[in-house]
Amino acid sequence: MSQVLVIAEHLNGQLNNSTAKAVNCAAQIGDVHVAVFSDSPAAVAEQAAQIDGVSKVLSVENVANSNALAATLAPQIAALSDGYSHLLMPSTTFGKDVLPRVAALLDRPQISDIMEVIDAQTFKRPIYAGNVITTVKAPEGLVVGTVRTASFKAAGTGGSAAVDAATVSADLPSHTRFVELQAAASERPDLQSAERVVSGGRGVGSEENFKVIYSLADKLGAAAGASRAAVDAGFCPNDMQVGQTGKIIAPGLYIAAGISGAIQHITGIKDAGVIVAINKDPDAPIFEVADIGLVADLFEALPEIEKHL
Amino acid sequence: MKILVGVKRVIDYNVRVQIKKDGSGVETAGVKMSVNPFDEIAVEEALRIREGGIDSEIVAVSIGTKDAQQQLRTALAMGADRAILVEADSEVQPLDAAKIFHKLAEEENADLVLLGKQAIDDDANQTGQMLAALWGRPQATFTSELNFADGKAKALREVDAGLELIEVDLPAVVTTDLRLNEPRFVKMPDIMKAKRKPLDTKAMADLGISASAKLETTAFEPPAGRTAGSKVEDVPALIAALKDKGVL
Ligand SMILES: Cc1cc2nc3c(=O)[nH]c(=O)nc-3n(C[C@H](O)[C@H](O)[C@H](O)COP(=O)(O)OP(=O)(O)OC[C@H]3O[C@@H](n4cnc5c(N)ncnc54)[C@H](O)[C@@H]3O)c2cc1C
Numbered sequence: 001m002s003q004v005l006v007i008a009e010h011l012n013g014q015l016n017n018s019t020a021k022a023v024n025c026a027a028q029i030g031d032v033h034v035a036v037f038s039d040s041p042a043a044v045a046e047q048a049a050q051i052d053g054v055s056k057v058l059s060v061e062n063v064a065n066s067n068a069l070a071a072t073l074a075p076q077i078a079a080l081s082d083g084y085s086h087l088l089m090p091s092t093t094f095g096k097d098v099l100p101r102v103a104a105l106l107d108r109p110q111i112s113d114i115m116e117v118i119d120a121q122t123f124k125r126p127i128y129a130g131n132v133i134t135t136v137k138a139p140e141g142l143v144v145g146t147v148r149t150a151s152f153k154a155a156g157t158g159g160s161a162a163v164d165a166a167t168v169s170a171d172l173p174s175h176t177r178f179v180e181l182q183a184a185a186s187e188r189p190d191l192q193s194a195e196r197v198v199s200g201g202r203g204v205g206s207e208e209n210f211k212v213i214y215s216l217a218d219k220l221g222a223a224a225g226a227s228r229a230a231v232d233a234g235f236c237p238n239d240m241q242v243g244q245t246g247k248i249i250a251p252g253l254y255i256a257a258g259i260s261g262a263i264q265h266i267t268g269i270k271d272a273g274v275i276v277a278i279n280k281d282p283d284a285p286i287f288e289v290a291d292i293g294l295v296a297d298l299f300e301a302l303p304e305i306e307k308h309l
Numbered sequence: 310m311k312i313l314v315g316v317k318r319v320i321d322y323n324v325r326v327q328i329k330k331d332g333s334g335v336e337t338a339g340v341k342m343s344v345n346p347f348d349e350i351a352v353e354e355a356l357r358i359r360e361g362g363i364d365s366e367i368v369a370v371s372i373g374t375k376d377a378q379q380q381l382r383t384a385l386a387m388g389a390d391r392a393i394l395v396e397a398d399s400e401v402q403p404l405d406a407a408k409i410f411h412k413l414a415e416e417e418n419a420d421l422v423l424l425g426k427q428a429i430d431d432d433a434n435q436t437g438q439m440l441a442a443l444w445g446r447p448q449a450t451f452t453s454e455l456n457f458a459d460g461k462a463k464a465l466r467e468v469d470a471g472l473e474l475i476e477v478d479l480p481a482v483v484t485t486d487l488r489l490n491e492p493r494f495v496k497m498p499d500i501m502k503a504k505r506k507p508l509d510t511k512a513m514a515d516l517g518i519s520a521s522a523k524l525e526t527t528a529f530e531p532p533a534g535r536t537a538g539s540k541v542e543d544v545p546a547l548i549a550a551l552k553d554k555g556v557l
Contacts, residue, residue: 101439104407128432131531132532133532134530136527139524181470181472192469244429253556289537294543
């Protein structure tokens with residue numbers, strides 16, 4: 001029987017939704033334990049214990065874990081993974097940062113962005129910005145992988161797993177120090193879990209103009225997203241970037257305004273329910289993937305949509 | 310400061326990749342190849358560190374077939390001082406790439422290894438982190454701003470929650486995000502000059518690394534495609550279509 005260890009992602013005492021998605025993937029492989037590393041893990045461990053399919057939560061309390069630094073977490077995770085058949089983390093910046101460091105300490109290859117479980121050793125994962133899907137088989141021994149969060153729904157909550165305090169002995173380095181997190185304050189829903197997303201591209205033209213995106217997003221109760229070009233131009237913060245090298249999302253409704261539809265952007269929205277494209281260029285590639293296209297100037301279309309809501 | 314920079318040869322990011330007819334892999338014959346875009350940013354950053362006044366030797370490193378000399382010449386033309394090609398004919402997975410960089414970082418006594426945050430072929434996003442682990446050094450992944458003072462580096466990292474600032478002791482491994490800089494355009498005279506810069510070749514076996522357990526790829530297939538829907542005339546028709554699909 002496979003015994004899977006999932007490492008929880010959390011911030012400010014809140015469990016991140018990516019954890020429940022990774023648990024859903026893990027539950028297709030075997031029995032699932034979740035580990036919480038924190039300086040005060042109680043609240044997060046309690047939330048993890050409620051995820052359906054989790055049979056045990058391991059809480060690892062250490063002041064060194066007050067911020068999620070890969071250099072500090074990796075040796076602890078490597079030590080805790082002993083005896084497990086699988087070690088999984090979500091494919092968020094947290095999992096991408098930490099897990100390869102663990103894998104190397106354990107001398108194991110890592111499967112990045114698991115999108116489908118075939119069996120306990122075999123998985124599907126995307127390469128070339130999602131333009132090719134490969135089937136990969138892990139070698140004998142511990143399987144290490146990150147879970148593409150857009151490919152798995154979050155496991156439900158209703159469970160009540162036991163929470164055990166765990167101790168790990170590992171030498172923790174002091175060569176890496178957390179200074180600060182400049183969190184982009186936003187009242188809007190979280191981009192990665194929002195049911196609706198309104199995104200703007202270079203076509204929006206300026207930071208000032210981005211208010212047409214925010215305004216429609218607020219009217220729809222949606223998260224706001226952006227293309228890389230919009231982020232690079234300084235119209236909006238980088239944590240709004242959707243795509244191959246930004247966030248991979250799967251909302252029920254995605255509205256792309258003034259976005260041309262480069263493959264790197266489309267990779268981020270392939271799993272969306274309904275894609276709406278609003279672009280004044282009738283030949284923009286985004287129309288090849290959009291379920292509904294509207295050839296229009298976004299500055300006229302977006303306010304008009306709001307009026308009809 | 311001694312800076313090692315990774316330069317991977319990959320299919321150019323503008324190319325629409327095709328799976329080989331027999332399904333055994335991705336078609337590379339006759340396809341335009343380039344420096345992995347994130348690695349180009351790493352080379353540019355190394356040059357800017359030197360231009361910013363920190364006396365540096367910049368060594369470009371590639372792992373792959375002889376053809377990767379082309380990408381190393383690009384890095385030399387941008388301004389790297391010399392290049393090392395570690396020749397490998399079969400696919401090199403991130404763990405082995407990390408072992409190779411680890412060996413070179415020690416041989417060269419590097420203060421900084423700059424790598425792209427991911428290669429746009431395998432999209433693995435692992436090599437820098439694995440190298441940092443093997444080397445026992447700090448890592449600053451997804452970096453969009455990098456500054457040095459007193460033998461330490463401050464890196465601003467692009468994370469899901471916003472921007473995270475960390476401080477690391479040197480030597481360290483830094484992986485680049487797109488916003489770190491905009492790589493310079495290579496000029497013709499620099500391409501000529503680059504031809505005379507040293508480019509060493511090593512065999513993987515010379516480095517004394519035993520190959521790691523590998524992931525085996527058993528199939529390549531196209532993604533479940535999305536098909537184009539239809540265009541609507543105006544906003545009322547858009548609203549009606551959204552209601553029809555049950556998303557409004
Ligand atoms: C390695 C690499 C990784 C990348 N990763 C990502 C990624 O993760 N995410 C991402 O998005 N990009 C990524 N990119 C960049 C990507 O290739 C494109 O450059 C980018 O997505 C283009 O953004 P855009 O569509 O906003 O801009 P453009 O391509 O400039 O398109 C702007 C569009 O707006 C339309 N428009 C202009 N004005 C109006 C108006 N008034 N009304 C309506 N429409 C209007 C235009 O017709 C045009 O189609 C990456 C690139 C590289 C090389």
